Amino acid sequence: MRYQKIVLICVVFAFFVGCKNEKLDMKNLASESNISQEAIQKTQSLDKASYAGLEHLFGDTDMIASKGKFVLLIFGKNGCQWCDRLKDEIKADSKTQEMLQKDFQTYYINLSYSKTHQLDFDGKKSQKETMSLARDYGIRPTPTSIFLDSQGNVIFGWPGYFSQAQMQVILQMIASREYEKFKNPKDFFEALGAKLKEIE
Numbered sequence: 001m002r003y004q005k006i007v008l009i010c011v012v013f014a015f016f017v018g019c020k021n022e023k024l025d026m027k028n029l030a031s032e033s034n035i036s037q038e039a040i041q042k043t044q045s046l047d048k049a050s051y052a053g054l055e056h057l058f059g060d061t062d063m064i065a066s067k068g069k070f071v072l073l074i075f076g077k078n079g080c081q082w083c084d085r086l087k088d089e090i091k092a093d094s095k096t097q098e099m100l101q102k103d104f105q106t107y108y109i110n111l112s113y114s115k116t117h118q119l120d121f122d123g124k125k126s127q128k129e130t131m132s133l134a135r136d137y138g139i140r141p142t143p144t145s146i147f148l149d150s151q152g153n154v155i156f157g158w159p160g161y162f163s164q165a166q167m168q169v170i171l172q173m174i175a176s177r178e179y180e181k182f183k184n185p186k187d188f189f190e191a192l193g194a195k196l197k198e199i200e
Helices: 002-051 081-092 094-103 130-136 164-175 185-198
Strands: 063-065 070-076 104-110 116-121 124-129 144-148 154-159
Touching (some): 070 081, 081 094, 081 164, 094 104, 104 130, 154 164, 164 185
Parallel strands (some): 070 104
Antiparallel strands (some): 116 124
16 A cells, blocks of 8 residues: 555656656747747848848848839859859949839849748739749849849840840840830840840
8 A cells, every 4th residue: 555655656746747847848849949930030041141232232032022113133143153243243333233223123042042032023922932933934044134024024034144234235125114115025135136236
């Protein structure tokens, strides 16, 4: 009988200790969850170093929104010398900067990092992971620049590097809506090609 009481006391004690430990585990779990949230926030911001010095032009890619303007998505990655050259030249060219600020929402999407992007094209909202977004636009080489209207429709895509003079011709054709007068992409590309030859 005495032995049974001791066993019963041990079982009850173990039950309360187990419950107490369970509470501690819950606290640890909550703490780990907070750390995970901080880690998620940190990963969502890793790409910002990619466009340091251009924050006044390139928006935070957490939210890619047209805000009634044209949208320019520049896809790049770490270790891409042509991506770096393009960014450096944009940084040094006040005319390009002025054109971008006036008529475009511009975003630099670094394919070396994965994050979730909220998209808002004149109220049409969606969410995409970085690689899914790149697949949607058929991105292969970097840099690749995708020009969109405010509804998110692709106007034009330019795979590879372009000079500031070339970029300014394209920005002007889009901002002035000159591209709208062409009935098909072939006519647009011919007109663009002729304009680009003029600046060679």
